[in-house]
Amino acid sequence: MSKFDFSEDQKREMVKWRKDHIASPEKGVQNGKPYEHIIPKQLWKETLWNGIRKESVLPKYLMDNDIQAHAGTHNLVSSWVNSANLYFPIRNNESLTKLMLEFLKRHISDQITEITDVELEFAFPKEDELHPALLLGEMDGSRGSGQTSPDVAFKVKTIDGEGIILTECKYTEHSFYGCSARKIDKGTTRSNNPDPNRCMKQIKDCDYSSVCHQTDWGRKYLRLLGISEFGKSMLKRCPAATGGYQLLRQQALAEGIAQNGRYSFVASTVAFDDRNADLKACLRTTGIDDFQTGWGKLFDGKAIFKTWTHQDWVQFVRDNQVNGEFNEWLGYLNERYGY
Numbered sequence: 001m002s003k004f005d006f007s008e009d010q011k012r013e014m015v016k017w018r019k020d021h022i023a024s025p026e027k028g029v030q031n032g033k034p035y036e037h038i039i040p041k042q043l044w045k046e047t048l049w050n051g052i053r054k055e056s057v058l059p060k061y062l063m064d065n066d067i068q069a070h071a072g073t074h075n076l077v078s079s080w081v082n083s084a085n086l087y088f089p090i091r092n093n094e095s096l097t098k099l100m101l102e103f104l105k106r107h108i109s110d111q112i113t114e115i116t117d118v119e120l121e122f123a124f125p126k127e128d129e130l131h132p133a134l135l136l137g138e139m140d141g142s143r144g145s146g147q148t149s150p151d152v153a154f155k156v157k158t159i160d161g162e163g164i165i166l167t168e169c170k171y172t173e174h175s176f177y178g179c180s181a182r183k184i185d186k187g188t189t190r191s192n193n194p195d196p197n198r199c200m201k202q203i204k205d206c207d208y209s210s211v212c213h214q215t216d217w218g219r220k221y222l223r224l225l226g227i228s229e230f231g232k233s234m235l236k237r238c239p240a241a242t243g244g245y246q247l248l249r250q251q252a253l254a255e256g257i258a259q260n261g262r263y264s265f266v267a268s269t270v271a272f273d274d275r276n277a278d279l280k281a282c283l284r285t286t287g288i289d290d291f292q293t294g295w296g297k298l299f300d301g302k303a304i305f306k307t308w309t310h311q312d313w314v315q316f317v318r319d320n321q322v323n324g325e326f327n328e329w330l331g332y333l334n335e336r337y338g339y
Contacts, residue, residue, distance in 0.1 A: 163265030
């Protein structure tokens with residue numbers, strides 16, 4: 001019996017879903033090839049829940065904040081659209097904000113007392129010392145493209161002061177991707193890594209920070225992160241090398257913010273689909289059986305690491321809403337994603 005492939009399963013489900021919800025049956029194109037689970041680019045807004053699809057809601061938010069929506073929003077298994085449908089409605093609904101507050105208290109920290117803002121593709125202003133260019137050395141890019149800008153950020157208040165929760169959202173992806181500095185690109189103007197294999201050594205045989213080619217590009221990720229004793233006993237390769245690059249970048253961003261001292265509470269978090277077994281195990285060859293329980297223990301620092309599933313969030317709303325207030329939205333999420 002062949003192994004269940006969650007990603008392919010969801011593509012098949014989206015092909016069924018589009019028949020009743022997308023205006024055109026035309027196949028969209030991705031990487032030069034047409035696919036049934038891809039729709040024409042100009043129709044991408046039809047992949048959004050009605051409550052955020054209006055020009056005055058999510059599209060206006062993206063334009064007003066100069067945010068680049070991901071290039072793959074016309075892909076029906078887009079994690080960017082998935083996260084927007086799940087979490088952007090919180091921004092403009094007081095009742096949903098209250099529910100998310102209680103949810104975060106349970107899943108992230110009981111010290112949280114208020115949600116003050118919800119942002120997509122979050123980054124501090126360019127002149128701010130906490131902007132990725134200054135904090136991480138990411139001189140190129142913008143919100144949503146070419147820089148570490150978490151999919152969702154929750155600005156909060158805690159019993160001790162201000163806090164921020166940075167959230168990477170995943171849907172069908174198999175991993176958090178490999179480090180860009182390990183790829184040899186003859187067309188780049190940046191220096192290529194002279195020895196990508198050094199990143200694959202066990203930690204007892206390699207100081208990842210001293211050999212990191214991202215440092216040659218001016219990136220400060222590993223300079224901000226200290227490997228814990230647990231990490232020193234477990235890592236079979238650099239944690240970013242083959243499946244944890246996005247996790248490492250967000251953890252470095254969170255740790256840099258925490259070290260700055262402006263916020264008394266900083267968390268790097270992942271929200272993902274519980275059915276995605278490949279994602280859970282994507283760091284196994286790195287030495288971590290399940291990123292949910294192992295990633296946060298790799299580092300000594302001020303920023304914490306937590307996870308939750310999209311199913312957890314949707315079920316929490318379903319169980320705690322008043323008088324069926326969110327039944328229409330919940331019905332959409334169930335029909336679209338099975339949540």
